[in-house]
Amino acid sequence: MGIEVVVEGLTKSFGKQNIWQDVSLTLPAGEVSVMLGPSGTGKTVFLKSIIGLLKPEQGRVLINGVDMVNSSERDIMETRKLFGLMFQDGALFGSMSLFDNIAFPLREHTRKKESEIRRIVMERIDVVGLLGAEGKLPGEISGGMRKRAGLARALVLDPQIILCDEPDSGLDPVRTAYLSQLLIDLNAQIDATMLIVTHNLDIAATVPDNMGMLFCRNLVTFGPREVLLTSDTPVVSQFLAGRREGPIGMSEEKDAATLAAEQLVDTAPLHTGPRTVVPQLEPSPGMPVRQGALRRRERVMSMMGQLPEAARTAILDSYTPAAGGARA
Amino acid sequence: MTAPMPVRPPEPPEKPPPVTGPAAGPAPEQRRPSRLLAPLHETGKLFALAVAVARAIFRRPFQVREFIEQFWFVASVTILPAALVSIPFGAVIALQVGSLTQQLGAQSFTGGASVLAVIQQASPIIVALLISGAAGSAICADLGSRKIREELDAMEVMGVSPIQRLVVPRVLATMLVAVLLNGLISVVGTLGGYFFNVIMQDGTPGAYLASFSALAQLPDLYISELKALIFGFIAGIVAAYRGLNPRGGPKGVGDAVNQSVVITFMLLFFVNMVLTAIYLQIVPAKGS
Numbered sequence: 001m002g003i004e005v006v007v008e009g010l011t012k013s014f015g016k017q018n019i020w021q022d023v024s025l026t027l028p029a030g031e032v033s034v035m036l037g038p039s040g041t042g043k044t045v046f047l048k049s050i051i052g053l054l055k056p057e058q059g060r061v062l063i064n065g066v067d068m069v070n071s072s073e074r075d076i077m078e079t080r081k082l083f084g085l086m087f088q089d090g091a092l093f094g095s096m097s098l099f100d101n102i103a104f105p106l107r108e109h110t111r112k113k114e115s116e117i118r119r120i121v122m123e124r125i126d127v128v129g130l131l132g133a134e135g136k137l138p139g140e141i142s143g144g145m146r147k148r149a150g151l152a153r154a155l156v157l158d159p160q161i162i163l164c165d166e167p168d169s170g171l172d173p174v175r176t177a178y179l180s181q182l183l184i185d186l187n188a189q190i191d192a193t194m195l196i197v198t199h200n201l202d203i204a205a206t207v208p209d210n211m212g213m214l215f216c217r218n219l220v221t222f223g224p225r226e227v228l229l230t231s232d233t234p235v236v237s238q239f240l241a242g243r244r245e246g247p248i249g250m251s252e253e254k255d256a257a258t259l260a261a262e263q264l265v266d267t268a269p270l271h272t273g274p275r276t277v278v279p280q281l282e283p284s285p286g287m288p289v290r291q292g293a294l295r296r297r298e299r300v301m302s303m304m305g306q307l308p309e310a311a312r313t314a315i316l317d318s319y320t321p322a323a324g325g326a327r328a
Numbered sequence: 329m330t331a332p333m334p335v336r337p338p339e340p341p342e343k344p345p346p347v348t349g350p351a352a353g354p355a356p357e358q359r360r361p362s363r364l365l366a367p368l369h370e371t372g373k374l375f376a377l378a379v380a381v382a383r384a385i386f387r388r389p390f391q392v393r394e395f396i397e398q399f400w401f402v403a404s405v406t407i408l409p410a411a412l413v414s415i416p417f418g419a420v421i422a423l424q425v426g427s428l429t430q431q432l433g434a435q436s437f438t439g440g441a442s443v444l445a446v447i448q449q450a451s452p453i454i455v456a457l458l459i460s461g462a463a464g465s466a467i468c469a470d471l472g473s474r475k476i477r478e479e480l481d482a483m484e485v486m487g488v489s490p491i492q493r494l495v496v497p498r499v500l501a502t503m504l505v506a507v508l509l510n511g512l513i514s515v516v517g518t519l520g521g522y523f524f525n526v527i528m529q530d531g532t533p534g535a536y537l538a539s540f541s542a543l544a545q546l547p548d549l550y551i552s553e554l555k556a557l558i559f560g561f562i563a564g565i566v567a568a569y570r571g572l573n574p575r576g577g578p579k580g581v582g583d584a585v586n587q588s589v590v591i592t593f594m595l596l597f598f599v600n601m602v603l604t605a606i607y608l609q610i611v612p613a614k615g616s
Contacts, residue, residue, distance in 0.1 A: 053481055080487040091482035094474075105486045108493075
C-alpha cells in the first residue's frame with residue numbers, strides 16, 4: 001500500500017523571487033493526484049521539493065515520519081528509495097544503454113542476480129512498450145521513448161510513491177491516452193501514491209482522484225477531482241477551459257488594467273451551466289480493483305459536508321450505479 | 329440542480345489579481361551575503377565538499393568498478409605526456425645546475441643537486457599540471473554535463489549519492505595516479521638528468537651517483553610523494569566541485585572546466601610553496 005505524503009506550509013524562493021508560499025496538502029495513500037498549473041508556476045520545483053532535491057525555506061514534507069526538508073541526509077537518502085520519479089525529459093544516463101539505465105536502481109539497491117534483474121527489467125520495458133530498443137543509447141531514441149524509459153526506470157524498484165513530471169509533454173495524444181491508462185493500471189497493481197504534474201487537460205480530467213492547482217505563488221485548491229472540475233474560481237475555470245479570458249496571462253498573471261478592459265468587452269459566457277465531469281478512467285479489464293479508489297470513496301463520503309454543492313452532486317453522480325450517463 | 333452560472337463570475341474582489349507583483353506576499357527574509365564575502369562562500373562550499381568526500385570514502389559499498397575505470401582513464405591520459413615532459417625537464421635542470429656548479433667548482437655535487445630539484449620540486453609540479461590539466465578538466469566536464477542533463481538529480485532521486493558513486497572514485501583515482509605518476513616522473517627525470525649531465529657536460533658517472541647519497545635522503549622522496557598525493561586530492565576535489573556546480577547550460581560547463589583548471593593551478597602552486605617551506609623547516613638538510 002502506498003504512503004501518505006503530508007506537505008505543510010511549504011515556501012520556496014530562489015533569491016528574491018518567491019516561487020510559491022505556504023503550500024499545504026496531503027496526498028492520500030494509494031491515490032492518484034494531479035497538480036495543475038500554468039507554465040512557470042513552480043510545479044516541477046514543487047515535485048523536486050517533495051523528494052528533497054530542492055530545499056524550501058519553510059515548511060516540511062512528511063513521509064513515514066521523515067521530513068524531506070530538514071531531516072538528515074542519510075534519512076532522506078533512505079526514504080528516497082520509496083520513490084520513483086519520472087523526469088520531464090527522462091534524465092537517463094547518457095553513457096548507458098536503456099537496459100542498463102533501467103537496471104541501475106536494481107543494481108545499486110538490491111543484491112539480485114543478473115538473470116533476475118534481466119527478467120524484471122525486460123518486464124518493465126514491455127510495460128512501457130520499448131521492447132527491442134533496450135540496447136540503444138538514450139541519444140539514439142526519440143523524446144517520447146526517453147520519457148517512457150524514464151518511467152520504466154522509476155517503476156523498477158516497485159516504488160510506494162510515484163512522481164511524474166509532465167508525463168505527456170513530447171507525446172502524441174494517442175500515446176498520452178495510453179500513458180494515462182498505464183498510470184491507472186499501475187496504481188491498481190501496486191497501489192502506490194501518485195502525483196502527476198501536468199498541464200494536459202485530458203490527463204487532468206480522467207486520471208486523478210484528487211486535483212490541485214498552483215497559480216500565482218499559491219496553491220489555489222487541492223481536493224477531490226470533482227471540486228476542481230466543477231469549480232467556478234476564475235483561475236481554475238479559465239485553465240480548465242483553456243481560454244484567454246481570465247486572470248491567467250501570457251506571463252503569469254494579468255495586471256488589473258488588462259483584466260478590466262477584458263471585462264468591458266464582456267465576452268458572452270462560452271457555455272453555461274456547470275461543466276460536466278468526465279468519468280474517471282477505470283483499470284483495464286483483468287486488473288485488480290484499485291484499493292486507493294475504495295479508500296477514497298470512504299474518505300470523500302465522510303467529507304461530503306464540507307464540499308461545495310456542485311462537487312457534491314458530481315461525486316454522488318459518479319458513485320451511483322449508472323455512473324457517467326446519469327447526468328440530465 | 330444549481331442555477332446556470334456565468335463561467336467567469338464578475339466579482340473581482342473575491343480574488344483580486346495580485347497586481348503588486350513581488351511585494352504581494354511577505355517575501356521571506358533573506359540574508360544577503362555581501363559581495364566582498366562571496367569568494368569565502370565558494371571556498372566554504374569547496375571545503376564542505378572536501379569533507380563530504382573524505383567521509384564518503386569510508387562508506388560502503390565502495391564503487392570498485394567505477395574506481396578502476398576512472399583510474400585507467402586518468403592514467404591513460406597522463407602517463408605519456410608525463411614521461412615526455414619529464415625528460416626535457418630533467419635535462420634542463422641538469423644542464424642549468426651543471427653549469428652553475430661548474431662555475432662554483434662543485435661539479436661533484438651536480439648529481440645530488442639536480443636530483444633534489446627533480447624529485448622535490450619538478451616532479452610534483454609536473455604531476456600537478458598534468459593531473460589538473462588532463463584529468464581534472466575531463467572529470468569536471470563529465471560531471472558538469474551530467475549535472476545540466478539532470479542525471480545527477482536522477483541519481484540522487486534513486487537514493488544514490490553522486491558524491492559516493494561518482495566523486496569518490498574519481499578523487500581516489502586522481503590521488504593514486506598522482507602518486508604513481510610522481511614516481512614515474514622522478515625516475516624518468518633523474519635518468520634524463522643523468523644522461524644529459526654525463527653525456528653532454530662530460531660529468532663523471534661515479535661522482536653523479538655518489539652525490540645522490542651525499543645530498544639527497546629518503547624524506548625527500550617521502551615529501552615528494554606526499555605532495556603528489558595532496559595535489560591529486562586537490563585537483564580531484566576542485567574539478568568535482570566546479571563540475572557539480574556549473575552555472576546554467578552547456579556554456580556554463582565550459583566555463584566551469586576553464587575555472588577548475590585555473591583554480592587548481594593556483595591552489596597547487598600555493599600549496600606546494602607551503603609544503604616546501606614546512607618541509608625545509610622540520611627536516612634538516614643532510615649533512616648539516
